[in-house]
Amino acid sequence: MTHSKQLFTKISSQGMLEISIKSAELPQPKAHEVIVKIEASPINPSDMYPMFGPANLNEASYNKETMTLSAPVHKGLLPRIKSRLDMSLPIGNEGAGTVIAAGESDAAQALVGKTVAVLSGACYAEYVCVPIQACLLHNEGTSAKAAASSFVNPLTALGMVATMRMEGHSALVHTAAASNLGIMLNKICIAEGVSLVNIVRKQEQADMLAALGAKHICNSSSDTFKKDLYHAIEETGATLAFDAIGGGELVSDILTAMEMVGSKDTKGFNTYGSEANKQAYIYGGLDFSPTILNRAYGMTWGIGGWLLMRFLAKLSTQEVLALHKRVADEIDTTFKSDFTEVLSLEEVLSPDKIAQYNAKKTGEKFLVDPHK
Numbered sequence: 001m002t003h004s005k006q007l008f009t010k011i012s013s014q015g016m017l018e019i020s021i022k023s024a025e026l027p028q029p030k031a032h033e034v035i036v037k038i039e040a041s042p043i044n045p046s047d048m049y050p051m052f053g054p055a056n057l058n059e060a061s062y063n064k065e066t067m068t069l070s071a072p073v074h075k076g077l078l079p080r081i082k083s084r085l086d087m088s089l090p091i092g093n094e095g096a097g098t099v100i101a102a103g104e105s106d107a108a109q110a111l112v113g114k115t116v117a118v119l120s121g122a123c124y125a126e127y128v129c130v131p132i133q134a135c136l137l138h139n140e141g142t143s144a145k146a147a148a149s150s151f152v153n154p155l156t157a158l159g160m161v162a163t164m165r166m167e168g169h170s171a172l173v174h175t176a177a178a179s180n181l182g183i184m185l186n187k188i189c190i191a192e193g194v195s196l197v198n199i200v201r202k203q204e205q206a207d208m209l210a211a212l213g214a215k216h217i218c219n220s221s222s223d224t225f226k227k228d229l230y231h232a233i234e235e236t237g238a239t240l241a242f243d244a245i246g247g248g249e250l251v252s253d254i255l256t257a258m259e260m261v262g263s264k265d266t267k268g269f270n271t272y273g274s275e276a277n278k279q280a281y282i283y284g285g286l287d288f289s290p291t292i293l294n295r296a297y298g299m300t301w302g303i304g305g306w307l308l309m310r311f312l313a314k315l316s317t318q319e320v321l322a323l324h325k326r327v328a329d330e331i332d333t334t335f336k337s338d339f340t341e342v343l344s345l346e347e348v349l350s351p352d353k354i355a356q357y358n359a360k361k362t363g364e365k366f367l368v369d370p371h372k
Helices: 045-052 075-084 152-166 180-192 203-212 225-236 250-263 308-312 317-329 351-357
Strands: 003-011 016-025 033-043 061-063 068-072 094-102 115-119 127-131 135-137 171-175 195-200 216-219 240-243 246-248 278-282 287-291 301-305 341-343 366-368
Touching: 003 045, 003 075, 016 045, 033 045, 033 115, 135 317, 152 171, 152 180, 152 240, 152 308, 152 317, 171 180, 171 250, 180 195, 180 203, 195 203, 195 225, 203 216, 216 225, 225 250, 240 250, 250 278, 250 301, 341 351, 351 366
Parallel strands: 171 195, 171 240, 195 216, 240 278, 246 287, 278 301, 341 366
Antiparallel strands: 003 016, 016 068, 033 094, 033 127, 033 366, 061 068, 094 115, 115 135
16 A cells, blocks of 8 residues: 555644544655554553644534544644644554565564554554564564553553662652553562552542552542551652652652651751652643642652653663563553543544543543554
8 A cells, every 4th residue: 555544633823723634645664664554553641732732622623524623722822832833743652553564674574464563653544654663573462452552651660660770769659540551550560579659539449459459559539648648658668759640739749748758757957858869750741730849848859750762762772672572471461451442533533532532531541443
């Protein structure tokens, strides 16, 4: 084939979002490239801002004839996204499918007929052309649906544990812990004997994690949340947190609890707080409101952003390939993903479906099948 049906997003300088299905020309694969028939691609939270930007989706409309979703963007928000204005951009961070063609290199030819996961940024498409370095080879018998979420969630979970070790911490705190990623992180930590404090919002989420074997679970909607968090951090000694939420006071509450634990045996003046470094990384944006820091945690602390691709860039090629192999070997166990619904490219643009998947509800995950 020479063309591929594909989703593109564009925000105009006049303040209008358009996401449309277009026919894109497929290039001939170069020596170290392959053509992958995409059979499954997840809609991750990290896909949604590239898709929609700051558009007002409450006023979205879909034109079936042109297969285009339109929604207004407040003009006051356009300067924040100046770099993407008037550009038609592909979307879909990751996906999986079958290699149907390859360049002439032996490494590329060896992938023909194999199931691979790909990280391309353009996976909401029938076919993609990618370098072999962007492929994660799966074991024989693994389906594209099982392999669809091979990069973002599995490698993030593995990266959190690796970051903990690289930075000299011994235990973790994780928010939005009942997510697909949170479940994977629990499985890794249980298998490797790493203490993990899970923060959830609902009792049913706490019950679900407990059934997996999680030992330390704090419900942020409970009246005793801060006390429970203190005791969990005291028991685990956690001094590193990964936060998927971003907005509000939760990161500050975690750092405060860490400081309270670190200073509990201090006598005399404690002007600068405990000596142990307390670090929080925000890696998601489920809440776009301001991050509020009530600085009650001394002077030895840090807060920053954590991004998977920048973490992976710190690793050697051999270390990255080892992570890939672990994901492939454990794709039906540690890194298993469950999906709420499979959508066609057209259904991705339905305002009703957008309202469902853009809600980013814990336990709900949607999959795109471009050939549906």
